[in-house]
Structures are given as C-alpha cells and as structure tokens.
Amino acid sequence: MxxxxxxxxxxxxxxxxxxxxxxxxxxxxxxxxxxxxxxxxxxxxxxxxxxxxxxxxxxxxxxxxxxxxxxxxxxxxxxxxxxxxxxxxxxxxxxxxTNNITSISPDWKHVFVVKENPATGAAIYYRSYYGIFCRPKQVLPYRANDRYKLKWLANDSAALTYTDANDKIQQFIGTYGDRGGGRSYYYVGAEIHGQWQGGGALVISNTKGISVTEAGTTELFEWDSIVQFGTLAVVLKRDDQAVWTLSLNKDFEIHSDASEPATGTIRLYRATMENNEPLTLRNEPLN
CATH class of the missing domain: 1.20.1300 (3 helical TM bundles of succinate and fumarate reductases)
Structure with a gap:
C-alpha cells in the first residue's frame, strides 16, 4: 500500500x-x-x-x-x-x-417541524435551531389521524391542518416572531379590534368575539371559542373543531396607544383538508 x-x-x-x-x-x-x-x-x-x-x-x-x-x-x-x-x-x-412533517418558510429562515407516532397518533411540535436541529416544544392538543396539510400564512407563521381521532378538523399554528418588537405579550383578538374586509370576506372583532362573514353566511365566535397561538394567530372553533385561522401579516403594526386604528393586513384561512389559499383582509372603518 x-x-x-x-x-x-x-x-x-x-x-x-x-x-x-x-x-x-x-x-x-x-x-x-x-x-x-x-x-x-x-x-x-x-x-x-x-x-x-x-x-x-x-x-x-x-x-x-x-x-x-x-x-x-x-x-x-x-x-x-x-x-x-x-x-x-x-x-x-x-x-x-415516525412521521416527520417538515417545511421551510418561504424566506428560508424558519423550519416547521412536527413528528408523529403513527401507532399512537401522538404528535409533537418542535422548535428548530441552527437549521437542522430542533427541540420538542409541545404536544399537539389532539391526537392526529395521519392526515395533514401545511400552509405558510407568512414568513413566520405556518398553519398545520389535520384530522383528529374523531375525524374532526383541527389546526395548529407554528409562530416564529411577533409584531410588537418582542416588548410584551399581546392578544391578537384585541389588536385586530374593528372591521376587516378582503377577498369577499368580512371579519369584525369586538367585545362579543370575532364574527366572520363569507359567501353570505355570518358566524360569531365568542372569546371562549378562540385559541391563540404565540402572538401572531388565533384559531376560531366551533364544537371543538377548527373553522378559521386569523393571522397577522408582516406589515401589521402593533400600537402602544389602543385608540390608534390598526394598520397593515391580516389573513383569513379556512380550516379544511381541501386545497385553499388564505384571504388577505384590510382594516375598514366601521359604518
């Protein structure tokens, strides 16, 4: 040799x-x-x-x-x-x-990671670090039924739509930022107080809850039926099933003065296993 x-x-x-x-x-x-x-x-x-x-x-x-x-x-x-x-x-x-559900954000800065055990249906959401590494953050609240759909609503928020053991549609939102500069925690529902329109849909957030009007049908979701994820999104639920997700776009600005009207846009995303795209809504003055 x-x-x-x-x-x-x-x-x-x-x-x-x-x-x-x-x-x-x-x-x-x-x-x-x-x-x-x-x-x-x-x-x-x-x-x-x-x-x-x-x-x-x-x-x-x-x-x-x-x-x-x-x-x-x-x-x-x-x-x-x-x-x-x-x-x-x-x-x-x-x-x-192990069923690995992995997706890279559109700007390549974040990785959405969920790992599911097909035998038990238990799924865990992981927080990614340094590109290829991650650590477990939380267990998904509902056991999965091996049907998933993932959609990035913004560069720092992703919606995982899946069916649970009872064949009900659920949504889990992975969030990787905020719109308040990281200064404090805030409630999405309160920050989008007012009327939002776009794509043929109307969303109104007030003291009663959040109402969504789409295709001529209006439904009110009271605050105890609204689940917040991070500081970027909320899921609107009916009968323990996800119906809509509302998320803050990158151009949404959090104002320290509550009297100032919200600026920027939000997104409305229907919870369905079919292929669909989120709607972009803009703040409109209340009549």
Missing part, C-alpha cells in the same frame, strides 16, 4: 477526508446534545443520511490518497455497500415509526 502522489487526486482525497471528519464530528455533537438537551434532527432520517455521507467520505479519501491492491479495493467497496444497506434499512424502519 503506497501513498498516491498525484496532486489533484491528493487534494480531492484530503477534501473528502475533511468532510468525513466534519460529518463524524456533527454526529458526535448530535449524540451528546440529544443525550443531555433532547436535541434532535429536524428529520430523523438525517441521522442515517449523514452516516452514509461520513462513510462515503472516508471511502473516497482512502481510494484517492492510497494506492490500494485490488483485494483491498474489493474489501473496502464491500464494507461501504454493506454499511449503506444497513443504514438504508434503518432509515426505512425509522420512517415507518
């Missing part, structure tokens, strides 16, 4: 080795953080993919940096193929044990 002296082959070999070392360090760091801080990859399959990339880098570096005999090449190739097969099998098994 000799060292390969070709310049470019050597450079590529060392680059492959450095990548392999980087992937190996990433895996070690992940295992430590998972052990002590409950950190996970945003998609569990990444663990096995990175394993394969690490071993691929080692294999390529050995082939490029060393002059191997034919027997050693066959042994190395066989070990690589076996390693890839084992990780492929583990990846498939893991995908059957």
């Amino acid at each position: 000799k060292i390969n002296r070709n310049k470019w082959t050597t450079v590529l070999g060392w680059c492959s080795l450095l990548l392999a070392i980087g992937f190996f360090g990433l895996q070690i760091g992940y295992l430590v953080m998972h052990r002590f801080f409950q950190v996970e990859y945003i998609d569990n399959q990444l663990f096995f993919i990175i394993n394969c990339l690490c071993f691929l880098g080692i294999t390529v570096s050995l082939l490029l940096l060393l002059v191997l005999t034919r027997k050693m090449i066959w042994i190395l190739s066989g070990a690589a193929i076996l390693f890839f097969i084992v990780n492929g099998v583990l990846l498939v098994e893991n995908s059957q044990e």
Whole structure:
C-alpha cells in the first residue's frame, strides 16, 4: 500500500477526508446534545443520511490518497455497500415509526417541524435551531389521524391542518416572531379590534368575539371559542373543531396607544383538508 502522489487526486482525497471528519464530528455533537438537551434532527432520517455521507467520505479519501491492491479495493467497496444497506434499512424502519412533517418558510429562515407516532397518533411540535436541529416544544392538543396539510400564512407563521381521532378538523399554528418588537405579550383578538374586509370576506372583532362573514353566511365566535397561538394567530372553533385561522401579516403594526386604528393586513384561512389559499383582509372603518 503506497501513498498516491498525484496532486489533484491528493487534494480531492484530503477534501473528502475533511468532510468525513466534519460529518463524524456533527454526529458526535448530535449524540451528546440529544443525550443531555433532547436535541434532535429536524428529520430523523438525517441521522442515517449523514452516516452514509461520513462513510462515503472516508471511502473516497482512502481510494484517492492510497494506492490500494485490488483485494483491498474489493474489501473496502464491500464494507461501504454493506454499511449503506444497513443504514438504508434503518432509515426505512425509522420512517415507518415516525412521521416527520417538515417545511421551510418561504424566506428560508424558519423550519416547521412536527413528528408523529403513527401507532399512537401522538404528535409533537418542535422548535428548530441552527437549521437542522430542533427541540420538542409541545404536544399537539389532539391526537392526529395521519392526515395533514401545511400552509405558510407568512414568513413566520405556518398553519398545520389535520384530522383528529374523531375525524374532526383541527389546526395548529407554528409562530416564529411577533409584531410588537418582542416588548410584551399581546392578544391578537384585541389588536385586530374593528372591521376587516378582503377577498369577499368580512371579519369584525369586538367585545362579543370575532364574527366572520363569507359567501353570505355570518358566524360569531365568542372569546371562549378562540385559541391563540404565540402572538401572531388565533384559531376560531366551533364544537371543538377548527373553522378559521386569523393571522397577522408582516406589515401589521402593533400600537402602544389602543385608540390608534390598526394598520397593515391580516389573513383569513379556512380550516379544511381541501386545497385553499388564505384571504388577505384590510382594516375598514366601521359604518
């Protein structure tokens, strides 16, 4: 066994080795953080993919940096193929044990992550960190029935629509910011007090609750039927089932003076498993 002296082959070999070392360090760091801080990859399959990339880098570096005999090449190739097969099998098994629901925001700054156990229907919402890592934040309030639809309402808010064990439609909103500069917590329903119109829909928020008029039908949702998510969205419910989501757009401004009219736009999104788009509404003076 000799060292390969070709310049470019050597450079590529060392680059492959450095990548392999980087992937190996990433895996070690992940295992430590998972052990002590409950950190996970945003998609569990990444663990096995990175394993394969690490071993691929080692294999390529050995082939490029060393002059191997034919027997050693066959042994190395066989070990690589076996390693890839084992990780492929583990990846498939893991995908059957965990349903990963992952989506990147339109501006590529946030990742929505929910992991569901298909056997029990339990689903957990994760908060993403540094792109590929996440930590569990909360359990979805209703057990899922393996039917999901995800829609980003803004760059920092995403609506997950799903059916629960009783085949009722539910919505969970992942939020990643606010409209008040992070100074304090506020209530979305109070901030959108007034009348909003757009796309053939009318929304009125007042002391009684929030009413929605669409396609000639008006429905009032009292405050005890309204669930807030973060500081960006509320879900309007009827009979323990989601009906609408109202979210604040990026141009919505929170005023410290409650007497000032709200500026910006909001979005109205119907809770349905069918394909649909949110409506953009603007503040209109009350008649």
